Amino acid sequence: xxxxxxxxxxxxxxxxxxxxxxxxxxxxxxxxxxxxxxxxxxxxxxxxxxxxxxxxxxxxxxxxxxxxxxxxxxxxxxxxxxxxxxxxxxxxxxxxxxxxxxxxxxxxxxxxxxxxxxxxxxxxxxxxxxxxxxxxxxxxxxxxxxxxxxxxxxxxxxxxxxxxxxxxxxxxxxxxxxxxxxxxxxxxxxxxxxxxxxxxxxxxxxxxxxxxxxxxxxxxxxxxxxxxxxxxxxxxxxxxxxxxxxxxxxxxxxxxxxxxxxxxxxxxxxxxxxxxxxxxxxxxxxxxxxxx
Amino acid sequence: xxxxxxxxxxxxxxxxxxxxxxxxxxxxxxxxxxxxxxxxxxxxxxxxxxxxxxxxxxxxxxxxxxxxxxxxxxxxxxxxxxxxxxxxxxxxxxxxxxxxxxxxxxxxxxxxxxxxxxxxxxxxxxxxxxxxxxxxxxxxxxxxxxxxxxxxxxxxxxxxxxxxxxxxxxxxxxxxxxxxxxxxxxxxxxxxxxxxxxxxxxxxxxxxxxxxxxxxxxxxxxxxxxxxxxxxxxxxxxxxxxxxxxxxxxxxxxxxxxxxxxxxxxxxxxxxxxxxxxxxxxxxxxxxxxxx
Numbered sequence: 001x002x003x004x005x006x007x008x009x010x011x012x013x014x015x016x017x018x019x020x021x022x023x024x025x026x027x028x029x030x031x032x033x034x035x036x037x038x039x040x041x042x043x044x045x046x047x048x049x050x051x052x053x054x055x056x057x058x059x060x061x062x063x064x065x066x067x068x069x070x071x072x073x074x075x076x077x078x079x080x081x082x083x084x085x086x087x088x089x090x091x092x093x094x095x096x097x098x099x100x101x102x103x104x105x106x107x108x109x110x111x112x113x114x115x116x117x118x119x120x121x122x123x124x125x126x127x128x129x130x131x132x133x134x135x136x137x138x139x140x141x142x143x144x145x146x147x148x149x150x151x152x153x154x155x156x157x158x159x160x161x162x163x164x165x166x167x168x169x170x171x172x173x174x175x176x177x178x179x180x181x182x183x184x185x186x187x188x189x190x191x192x193x194x195x196x197x198x199x200x201x202x203x204x205x206x207x208x209x210x211x212x213x214x215x216x217x218x219x220x221x222x223x224x225x226x227x228x229x230x231x232x233x234x235x236x237x238x239x240x241x242x243x244x245x246x247x248x249x250x251x252x253x254x255x256x257x258x259x260x261x262x263x264x265x266x267x268x269x270x271x272x273x274x275x276x277x278x279x280x281x282x283x284x285x286x287x288x289x290x291x292x
Numbered sequence: 293x294x295x296x297x298x299x300x301x302x303x304x305x306x307x308x309x310x311x312x313x314x315x316x317x318x319x320x321x322x323x324x325x326x327x328x329x330x331x332x333x334x335x336x337x338x339x340x341x342x343x344x345x346x347x348x349x350x351x352x353x354x355x356x357x358x359x360x361x362x363x364x365x366x367x368x369x370x371x372x373x374x375x376x377x378x379x380x381x382x383x384x385x386x387x388x389x390x391x392x393x394x395x396x397x398x399x400x401x402x403x404x405x406x407x408x409x410x411x412x413x414x415x416x417x418x419x420x421x422x423x424x425x426x427x428x429x430x431x432x433x434x435x436x437x438x439x440x441x442x443x444x445x446x447x448x449x450x451x452x453x454x455x456x457x458x459x460x461x462x463x464x465x466x467x468x469x470x471x472x473x474x475x476x477x478x479x480x481x482x483x484x485x486x487x488x489x490x491x492x493x494x495x496x497x498x499x500x501x502x503x504x505x506x507x508x509x510x511x512x513x514x515x516x517x518x519x520x521x522x523x524x525x526x527x528x529x530x531x532x533x534x535x536x537x538x539x540x541x542x543x544x545x546x547x548x549x550x551x552x553x554x555x556x557x558x559x560x561x562x563x564x565x566x567x568x569x570x571x572x573x574x575x576x577x578x579x580x581x582x583x584x
Contacts, residue, residue, distance in 0.1 A: 006579060031323060032571040034580055085580045209578070213570075220521050222514045223566045229512050246569055250576045257578035265579040274515045275567060277538055278505075279324040284542045286501070286549035287298060287557040288326055288377045 007081035008036040009097060011043040013068055015061030016092035016130035017269070020048030024279075025223070025270035026089045033087060041075040043068055045089075058123035059142060065092065065129055069148055072096035088268035090130040091119055094210050098137050099149045101208050101264050107151045109263075110204035111137070112195070112256060114161045114249060115212040116242040118170050120177065125169065130269075134158070134210075138177060155179055159198045161187065161252060162215035165240035184243035192255035199260055208264025209253060215242040216249070223272040230273075299373035300328045301389060303335040305360055307353030308384035308422035309561070312340030316571075317515070317562035318381045325379060333367040335360055337381075350415035351434060357384065357421055361440055364388035380560035382422040383411055386502050390429050391441045393500050393556050399443045401555075402496035403429070404487070404548060406453045406541060407504040408534040410462050412469065417461065422561075426450070426502075430469060447471055451490045453479065453544060454507035457532035476535035484547035491552055500556025501545060507534040508541070515564040522565075 012026030023045065045068055056062035073096040076084065082104075084097045102109040113119065113134055120135035123142050135141040139152030146152075160181040166174065174181065182194050199207065218226035218241055226241045256262075283289050304318030315337065337360055348354035365388040368376065374396075376389045394401040405411070405426055412427035415434050427433040431444030438444075452473040458466065466473065474486050491499065510518035510533055518533045548554075575581050 028567065029570070032567060033574050083579060211577075221566055221569060222519075223570060227514075246573050250573060253578055254576070262578040265577060267574070267577075267580075270570070272567065274513055275320065275324060275564060277513060278321070278515065278562070281538050281542060282325050282559070284546070285503075285557060285559075286545055286554040287375060288559075 005082040006038045006085060007076065007079050007083070008038065008040045008085045008087065009043060009072060009075065010040065010087050011068075011072060011089040011093040012045045013043070013065070013089035013093050014045070014048055015053055015064045017090035017128055018053050018060045019090070019225075019271070021271050021273070021276055022088070022090050022269070023048050024276055025272055026087060028272050028275055029087045029267060029270045036085075038081070039079055041079070043072045043075065055127050058127060059129050060127050062129075062144065066144055069096050069145070073100065073148065076100045083263040086264070086266035088266060088270070091115070091210070091212055091268045092130045092133045093268055094266040095133050095136055095145065096148065097266065098153075098208050098210070098264060099151070101206070102137075102153055103151045105206045105263070107154065108157070108204050108206070109153065110157045110199060110202045110207045110260065111153055111210065112159055112161060112207060113210045114215050115210065116162055116164060116214050116240045117212070118160060118163050118166055118174055118179070120170065120173055120179075157202045157204055159195065161195065162242060162244050163240075164243055187244070187248060187252065192252050195252055195256050196259055199256055205261055206263045207256065207260035209262060209266070211249070211265065211267050212269045213267065214269050215244050217241070217243055217245060220245055222274065223270055225269065225271050228271070228273050297374040298330045298377060299368065299371050299375070300330065300332045300377045300379065301335060301364060301367065302332065302379050303360070303364060303381040303385040304337045305335070305357070305381040305385050306337070306340055307345055307356045309382035309420055310345050310352045311382070311517075311563070313563050313565070313568055314380070314382050314561070315340050316568055317564055318379055320564050320567055321379045321559060321562045328377075330373070331371055333371070335364045335367065347419055350419060351421050352419050354421075354436065358436055361388050361437070365392065365440065368392045375555040378556070378558035378560075380558060380562070383407070383502070383504055383560045384422045384425045385560055386558040387425050387428055387437065388440065389556060389558065390445075390500050390502070391443070393498070394429075394445055395443045397498045397555070399446065400449070400496050400498065401445065402449045402491060402494045402499045402552065403445055403502065404451055404453060404499060405502045406507050407502065408454055408456060408506050408532045409504070410452065410455050410458055410466055410471070412462065412465055412471075449494045449496055451487065453487065454534060454536050455532075456535055479536070479540060479544065484544050487544055487548050488551055491548055497553055498555045499548065499552035501554060501558070503541070503557065503559050504561045505559065506561050507536050509533070509535050509537060512537055514566065515562055517561065517563050520563070520565050
């Protein structure tokens, strides 16, 4: 695989989590990323405004999300890349790229979903589309979105890394769908072995990796939803938090990349509260601020 | 004052605190800052390498720091600005700009030093020059540095905001020098009144503000030395930590800027651990990392 045929998609989608700072998080992620080896495309995403998003038939920002989904797919098809790096944005950014990759690799794509959450809800459970993206890629959920998945993923080709404290509904659904999870505890105890065993069992050659940064422990890495110091105590109770370290994630992905051809990598859910606070502080300071 | 005669000095000095990530912190601070209204100059600072700094006659990296001091002054003199924004880098970055401003304003410059620490040590107490910069501006400390301060600040024209838990030596020295401090407790109880009273009492018109970000509470803003999650428990015991919120700092500076002409603003000691960790993580990931 020539890295020159890797497309980089900068995708500052924020409507899927209804959280404006995803937009800024994507810009910063892009600034921090290694220089691209190939073509870069920016998906058209409206900047957040003071205007709140609306629930459109069960999903916040439905039309904006669908527009972005189509724009992302058009920009991918334009280059027909062998592989794609996606810099999000909320988790939903991986819908168009992973759907494309599974078509390109004849329905045999393997997907490692590195996340604290299973992302298989539907509009019946939750109005935020970013929590539904893997469900969509498997062919389930809202038909406006599954319509863009011509070739659903095989459930046995999907493995989670880092899901923990799933709700009862999610646990049942994971079982019904036949989705495997390597929990933080299992990773800590067994290392990469279960991951390599899963990949071997799929028979797949090509692997796409969804890396939701919220798989990381928010006490160690603070650019995450759960590490916002403005939230009231207990405001996020009942929502699973990540338990992995960066070192664990890097090691696991390095190991699996030795036995696979990594053709997709999406990095999502970056919410750099401190950088945003510093930016907003400077805008208000004398001499440097915009009003002075 | 025309803001078009404000020089912006990007100054990624890291040797003054012997801490390589100040270099990265300055780049990110510059990226986050509002667009400059006037000329921008970048002080020449060698990128950190694996080679450790040396203690040169009592100060870590003495020669590099002196070279940067001269380069900063030359770049200031080239433009002869009315006012200067400095984006550091460690605290020492404000030495050349504040010395210049006090000369320009005939020795009558007032300085608000927003910091958890008094920065008046000498090489006898500490080998890091960033903890000595205000001492130098007052004409005290290492002669290699005071030689670049032609017009020392008047002690009564200097006020701290946020110093707390100063050591016994520092407290005594602050008293000897006659330096006023508005502590976090006093700010919380009395608001900006003591600050405005101090500025009025100086009789000064022009104000330079040193904003060491470590005046902020590291539990609220994590781009700080004390918020590094890699440090062993207790590693920074005995070193004062900031206690202010961004809101408090913004409000205090807004208030004082209404009664003064702000001609200097230095923002220093930005250590964005999470952004740095994310950058280094991406460098090691498959498909996007530099080794792939």
